[in-house]
Amino acid sequence: MMKNRMVERNILVAWAAFMAISCAGCVFLCGESGAKQKWERSKDGLKALMELAKDRGKMEKDYKAETSDYDKIKKAVDNDALEKGWQSFEVEKKFGEPVVILPDGGGERWVYKPATGSFLDNVPKVYLFFDTEKKLSSWKAVEAKPEAGRSEAQDS
Secondary structure (H helix, E strand, O other): OHHHHHHHHHHHHHHHHHHHHHHEEEEEEEOOOOOEEEEEEEEOOHHHHHHHHHHHHHHHHOOOOOHHHHHHHHHHOOOOOOOOOOEEHHHHHHHOOOOEEEEEOOOOEEEEEOOOOOOOOOOEEEEEEOOOOOOOEEEEOOOOOOOOOOOOOOOO
């Protein structure tokens, strides 16, 4: 599953690079029918590709941090290491930044997940609930649901 996500991301990066070259890099000029084709290169094309490469490196670093933070908070939940009443800044300092912070009845709901899928995908998640004073009030770990028609043998 992780390999498929990396392939999808690589395809997306390649597509973005192509679009950067096409849009910012080259202009196709064509005269009358049978005329020679001429390409003009933009001086910004290489710069756009270099920025894209930097962004990809940052994206990979962010994905690793997202998964690492999820692993830390999941381990704490599994080992009953969380305590009600912790301030939100303490939780963030100890376990890292959540992927999403949602309003929840006057308080907040923090979501941690591995970087193997989007927020809406069927991936495991940990929810932390904070009251109006930003104190940890409860938490819940949710495992990914098995996909219908899929067996263990198909995963290997």
